[in-house]
Amino acid sequence: MADDKKLTTRADDFSAWYNEVVLRAELADYSPVKGSMVIRPNGYGIWERMQRALDDMFKATGHQNAYFPLLIPESFLKKEAQHVEGFAPEVAVVTHGGGKKLEEPLIIRPTSETIIYHMFAKWVQSYRDLPLLINQWANVVRWEMRTRLFLRTLEFLWQEGHTAHATHDEAEEETRRMLGVYRDFMENWMAMPVITGLKTESEKFAGALRTYSCEAMMQDNKALQAGTSHNLGQNFAKAFELKFQTEKGDEAFAWNTSWGVSTRMVGGLVMTHGDDNGLRVPPRLAPIEVVIVPIWKADEERVRMVEAAHNLRNELVAWTGRGATDRLRVHIDARVGIKPGAKYYEWELRGIPLRLELGPKDLEKQSVFSARRDTREKAAIPMAGVAASVAALLERIQNDMFAAAKARQEANSIRTAMTYEKFKEIMAGDGAFVYAGWNGDPAVEARVKEETKATIRCIPDAEFRSAVAPATCMVTGEPAKFEVIWAKAY
Amino acid sequence: MADDKKLTTRADDFSAWYNEVVLRAELADYSPVKGSMVIRPNGYGIWERMQRALDDMFKATGHQNAYFPLLIPESFLKKEAQHVEGFAPEVAVVTHGGGKKLEEPLIIRPTSETIIYHMFAKWVQSYRDLPLLINQWANVVRWEMRTRLFLRTLEFLWQEGHTAHATHDEAEEETRRMLGVYRDFMENWMAMPVITGLKTESEKFAGALRTYSCEAMMQDNKALQAGTSHNLGQNFAKAFELKFQTEKGDEAFAWNTSWGVSTRMVGGLVMTHGDDNGLRVPPRLAPIEVVIVPIWKADEERVRMVEAAHNLRNELVAWTGRGATDRLRVHIDARVGIKPGAKYYEWELRGIPLRLELGPKDLEKQSVFSARRDTREKAAIPMAGVAASVAALLERIQNDMFAAAKARQEANSIRTAMTYEKFKEIMAGDGAFVYAGWNGDPAVEARVKEETKATIRCIPDAEFRSAVAPATCMVTGEPAKFEVIWAKAY
Numbered sequence: 001m002a003d004d005k006k007l008t009t010r011a012d013d014f015s016a017w018y019n020e021v022v023l024r025a026e027l028a029d030y031s032p033v034k035g036s037m038v039i040r041p042n043g044y045g046i047w048e049r050m051q052r053a054l055d056d057m058f059k060a061t062g063h064q065n066a067y068f069p070l071l072i073p074e075s076f077l078k079k080e081a082q083h084v085e086g087f088a089p090e091v092a093v094v095t096h097g098g099g100k101k102l103e104e105p106l107i108i109r110p111t112s113e114t115i116i117y118h119m120f121a122k123w124v125q126s127y128r129d130l131p132l133l134i135n136q137w138a139n140v141v142r143w144e145m146r147t148r149l150f151l152r153t154l155e156f157l158w159q160e161g162h163t164a165h166a167t168h169d170e171a172e173e174e175t176r177r178m179l180g181v182y183r184d185f186m187e188n189w190m191a192m193p194v195i196t197g198l199k200t201e202s203e204k205f206a207g208a209l210r211t212y213s214c215e216a217m218m219q220d221n222k223a224l225q226a227g228t229s230h231n232l233g234q235n236f237a238k239a240f241e242l243k244f245q246t247e248k249g250d251e252a253f254a255w256n257t258s259w260g261v262s263t264r265m266v267g268g269l270v271m272t273h274g275d276d277n278g279l280r281v282p283p284r285l286a287p288i289e290v291v292i293v294p295i296w297k298a299d300e301e302r303v304r305m306v307e308a309a310h311n312l313r314n315e316l317v318a319w320t321g322r323g324a325t326d327r328l329r330v331h332i333d334a335r336v337g338i339k340p341g342a343k344y345y346e347w348e349l350r351g352i353p354l355r356l357e358l359g360p361k362d363l364e365k366q367s368v369f370s371a372r373r374d375t376r377e378k379a380a381i382p383m384a385g386v387a388a389s390v391a392a393l394l395e396r397i398q399n400d401m402f403a404a405a406k407a408r409q410e411a412n413s414i415r416t417a418m419t420y421e422k423f424k425e426i427m428a429g430d431g432a433f434v435y436a437g438w439n440g441d442p443a444v445e446a447r448v449k450e451e452t453k454a455t456i457r458c459i460p461d462a463e464f465r466s467a468v469a470p471a472t473c474m475v476t477g478e479p480a481k482f483e484v485i486w487a488k489a490y
Numbered sequence: 491m492a493d494d495k496k497l498t499t500r501a502d503d504f505s506a507w508y509n510e511v512v513l514r515a516e517l518a519d520y521s522p523v524k525g526s527m528v529i530r531p532n533g534y535g536i537w538e539r540m541q542r543a544l545d546d547m548f549k550a551t552g553h554q555n556a557y558f559p560l561l562i563p564e565s566f567l568k569k570e571a572q573h574v575e576g577f578a579p580e581v582a583v584v585t586h587g588g589g590k591k592l593e594e595p596l597i598i599r600p601t602s603e604t605i606i607y608h609m610f611a612k613w614v615q616s617y618r619d620l621p622l623l624i625n626q627w628a629n630v631v632r633w634e635m636r637t638r639l640f641l642r643t644l645e646f647l648w649q650e651g652h653t654a655h656a657t658h659d660e661a662e663e664e665t666r667r668m669l670g671v672y673r674d675f676m677e678n679w680m681a682m683p684v685i686t687g688l689k690t691e692s693e694k695f696a697g698a699l700r701t702y703s704c705e706a707m708m709q710d711n712k713a714l715q716a717g718t719s720h721n722l723g724q725n726f727a728k729a730f731e732l733k734f735q736t737e738k739g740d741e742a743f744a745w746n747t748s749w750g751v752s753t754r755m756v757g758g759l760v761m762t763h764g765d766d767n768g769l770r771v772p773p774r775l776a777p778i779e780v781v782i783v784p785i786w787k788a789d790e791e792r793v794r795m796v797e798a799a800h801n802l803r804n805e806l807v808a809w810t811g812r813g814a815t816d817r818l819r820v821h822i823d824a825r826v827g828i829k830p831g832a833k834y835y836e837w838e839l840r841g842i843p844l845r846l847e848l849g850p851k852d853l854e855k856q857s858v859f860s861a862r863r864d865t866r867e868k869a870a871i872p873m874a875g876v877a878a879s880v881a882a883l884l885e886r887i888q889n890d891m892f893a894a895a896k897a898r899q900e901a902n903s904i905r906t907a908m909t910y911e912k913f914k915e916i917m918a919g920d921g922a923f924v925y926a927g928w929n930g931d932p933a934v935e936a937r938v939k940e941e942t943k944a945t946i947r948c949i950p951d952a953e954f955r956s957a958v959a960p961a962t963c964m965v966t967g968e969p970a971k972f973e974v975i976w977a978k979a980y
Contacts, residue, residue: 029609031559032566033596038609041554041624048555064531065538069521070560070598070629070645071582076522092561093586094598097644098633099579106523108560108584108598119519119528134531139560139629143588154587155560324814 007349009276014220019149021270025279025350028149028266035145035154039263042350043150045287046266047157051137053189053284054159054261057181063133063161068115070139071106076114079239083113086206090142092154108141113207113232113258116162117240124164124254126245131174132164150267151224151490158262164242164254168233171255172210175231178259179212182227190265191282191402192216192272193409194226195433195485197458202442205258209233215457215485217409218271221431223457223487226268229259267490272405273374279351280373282401283394288331290316290390291352292368293343295359306334309358312368312386319387328391348373353397354390356381374401409433415466420448420475423486427452433487435460437470437480444475448486456484497839499766504710511760512639515769515840518756525635525644529753532840533640535777536756537647541627543679543774544649544751547671553623553651558605560629561596566604569729573603576696580632582644598631603697603722603748606652607730614654614744616735621664622654640757641714641980648752654732654744658723661745662700665721668749669702672717680755681772681892682706682762683899684716685923685975687948692932695748699723705947705975707899708761711921713947713977716758719749757980762895763864769841770863772891773884778821780806780880781842782858783833785849796824799848802858802876809877818881838863843887844880846871864891899923905956910965913976917942923977925950927960927970934965938976946974 007024008016022028027043039047055065071094078084092108095101109115120132141155161178165171179196186192194214204211208230215223236242237253246252273280283289292312294305309332316328331352333343340357347355357369367380370390374397381389413433414426426432438444438456449455459482466483473480497514498506512518517533529537545555561584568574581597599605610622631645651668655661669686676682684704694701698720705713726732727743736742763770773779782802784795799822806818821842823833830847837845847859857870860880864887871879903923904916916922928934928946939945949972956973963970 029612031605032563032608033559033561036559036561038559039557041556044556045554047557064535066531066534067529067537067647069523069526069528070631071523071526073522089589091587092584092596094582095585096583096595097581098635105586106582115521118522122519141560145588157557320814324810 007276007278010219010274017274017276018267018271021274021278021349022149022267027270027279030147030149033154035143035147037147037149037153037155039157043266046269046281046285047263049285049287050185050189050265051159054181054185055137057185058135058159058161061177061181063135063163065136066134067136067138068112068119070109072109072112072115074105074107076118077107079114080207080235082235083207087111087142090144092141092143109138110140110142111258111260112136112138112140112160113162113236113256114240117236117242117256120162120164120254121240121242124242124244127166127247130164130166130244130254131170133161133174134163135159135161148267148490150263150270156262156264158260160258160260163257164237165257166244166246166252166254168255171233171257172231175210175212175229175257175259178257179214179227179229182214182229182259182261186214186216186226186265187402189282189284190269190272191398191405192226192268193402193406195458195460195464197460197464197485199228199458200442200445200456200484202445203456205230207232207235209235213458215487216268216272217412217433217487218268218490219274219408220271221412221433221487223433223489224264224268224271225457225489226265227259227261230257232256232258273401274351278349280401281351281353283353283398286351286353287329288352289329289394290331290354290356291347292330292332292356292358293340293347294332294334295340295357301360302336305358305360305363306332308363309334312356312358312383316387316390319391321388322391328387328394344371353394356390372397374404417470418474423454423474424452427454427488431488433457433485434474435466435470435483435485436474437472438482438484439473439476439478440481441476444473448475452488454486454488457487457489459484497766497768500709500764507764507766508757508761509639511764511769511839512757517760517769518639520637520639523644525633525637527637527639527643527645529647532777533756536759536771536775537753539775539777540675540679540755541649544671544675545627547675548625548649548651551667551671553625553653556624556626557628558602558609558626560599562599562602562605564595564597566608567597569604570697570725572725573697577601577632580634582631582633599628600630600632601748601750602626602628602630602650603652603726603746604730607726607732607746610652610654610744611730611732614732614734617656617737620654620656620734620744621660623651623664624653625649625651638757638980640753640760646752646754648750650748650750653747654727655747656734656736656742656744658745661723661747662721665700665702665719665747665749668747669704669717669719672704672719672749672751676704676706676716676755677892679772679774680759680762681888681895682716682758683892683896685948685950685954687950687954687975689718689948690932690935690946690974692935693946695720697722697725699725703948705977706758706762707902707923707977708758708980709764709898710761711902711923711977713923713979714754714758714761715947715979716755717749717751720747722746722748763891764841768839770891771841771843773843773888776841776843777819778842779819779884780821780844780846781837782820782822782846782848783830783837784822784824785830785847791850792826795848795850795853796822798853799824802846802848802873806877806880809881811878811881818877818884834861844884846880862887864894907960908964913944913964914942917944917978921978923947923975924964925956925960925973925975926964927962928972928974929963929966929968930971931966934963938965942978944976944978947977947979949974
């Protein structure tokens, strides 16, 4: 149960606030192994809803789930030159098993391209076997000791999609399609606006031709890379002999894509929506959307009010206006010995979108008293048609949370021409998403990172670009090759 | 795609038959790391349905999901004496991470009692925090090089429930409740009859007070331990200081249970129901329950028949007679260039419960031709009310598969008094579940295992015991302390 000490405010110390929310809302806890975490039921419940929604989207776009081994021969990692360079420093190595030293060490998957394309090469013979559209829900390990719960941990949970196609263009289409699925999920389920775009060469996935990402702005104006989608070209196909017979009878290497999102999104949700009272969960991802708190004074009243709460719950759950498979998720907090105010505090901390208070007077008036978690607005709702009213209110909350996050993102984005001096001030201060010209030179990118810790988040897709493209590079004054978004990032 | 060489028959070589079915139905494949496997979409689809059904049952009995780390300090394993003895020889050890040798090696979880009860000790203070009812879906690693796909692999997927209670009796009740959930699932979803009972001291879980299991008979008369539920007593609570303040204000150690089932169940499903034509999946676990094969000669006919197949599919899927959330799962095989016979062969190999053939003549007669996978019975079904008819047929298939497996189990169980000589003959031959008296001496158990490879599967629960309890020990002739079931096992 949450203790009732006040949370550090976001303004005072955003990072401390984040940790307190995660720990006190019981989303996660530190584990005895440095760098790794325990996901507690409140956090895992959100992840389960994320999984369910994404899994449905993956299946609707033709993907099937499978499962590949955790342990990969060390030699596999070395088959793709960029890939080994990117991941070798981060791997956990198993040297002993069953009481014996292994002949070849095994690594714990940091990602599964190598093992999966090895298997694909076994399964794909002809163009008829393509496209092959596979997804895996799994844990991965990347060595990391500077733990940030959900954001950066030694082990995390994720999904990784892996596909093989006959042509570059089909692979590119798939890469973009899945980026679109991620954006749809993040905006419409997480209520978290994102910017989609292309990663620069220095920020792309180790082994990819092109990496696209979804970038979201947290409340400290830092960027969270919330999902990535890679066109892997033929790099892994060549390394793992993933060939097929074409319709013409030639032999050709397949084209691959991979794409992933992880439990990091739970951290993104906290940093997008949380406030100084705790978490705020968008209704569509909330394991509990509505908590009913019956209120009583005398014990005789208690029995009656708890019964009324159950009647209300039954009415809400029975309602099928959102479709038979999407019932309202309702919890009754009838705990004895805890005052209503303490209950409110706890459910606010946990971010439950809507609270319904039900006391003798409400019952008399045939209404229930509602409190929105997002705006903390309070209003009576008539009992007549209460389920439809509650569902409509939840939908409004979902939409308002997205609109608020979108407005904040726009308010903290800077698109006006700026000098590098001014940029350094911004990055040393409150930060922002700065839209600026870039000459395309990786040395400029490296220098800015060194001097300000800001990086190019992406070359944004057309719809996110400024009406008038910046003409010059913010740093060098040379002609700009790209408009890019600079920000500090998690 | 499946090749069309005939399968080895079960009678010829049960073990070869099993491997061929698993590989050719594309349930799983060998991986490059010896001992580990890849679960392919056809196998993973069955596992997903198993997960969904079990997860709903766990939640209905008050459990919540969480996630604990893959990597556990080596020292944790040593805190419970029996536990380390049982698992130390099987662990995979991580000695290097992030390019450095670790100060303390980490083991990959072979099971998670140690890390979970360490965390429980942090979370539980008072009797008010009990019971704590947690489940985890995860991968585990137990070193194993004699791979049998799904049955014995280095890594496998499972769920492990872990609970903490205030009293021994509550823990015992939970242990038995979850054994009951497993039995319910195995019988009513897998159509696999099981015998529940208590494990002997030498067969119980390392660290448990008592282990109960579900034992199923495979078609080679060997037993598969398909699920276990352990009353852990206070063994782990004492090792990990999992204490709580009682209602009276004393301090006491909690009582724990753990229980698990794994992807091994997919192997059990194959060995319970498969026949010489391949897999047979019980409808409730089949990702595809019904495959529609439209039949045509001329191309003009093809368009019309494929359209008719879609109309049929739409009618089946729209039907809500099983409840709005449990629609019929239907696939159309309209592939061009593959003859109907080849399609039938492939869907039979994959074990799809019901095939509907739809040709011009069927359409004329306003009916569809059905072929059950389990009995291979064929019959026309009128189009009028086709969805209800198909659903009823699927339910009959589910029930008939269970009845057939149950009859086979009973036919191969021997409850008549027998000499040890006769027993040895049986175990050297076709095998059986032999119900016999046992004097309770572990030395007798060890001797029988040594001489016949048979083990005591369990001391069966009352409902499975013989009407007249055996009076004497089958081996020594001494008075019997228990009636037990002997069998060879996977």
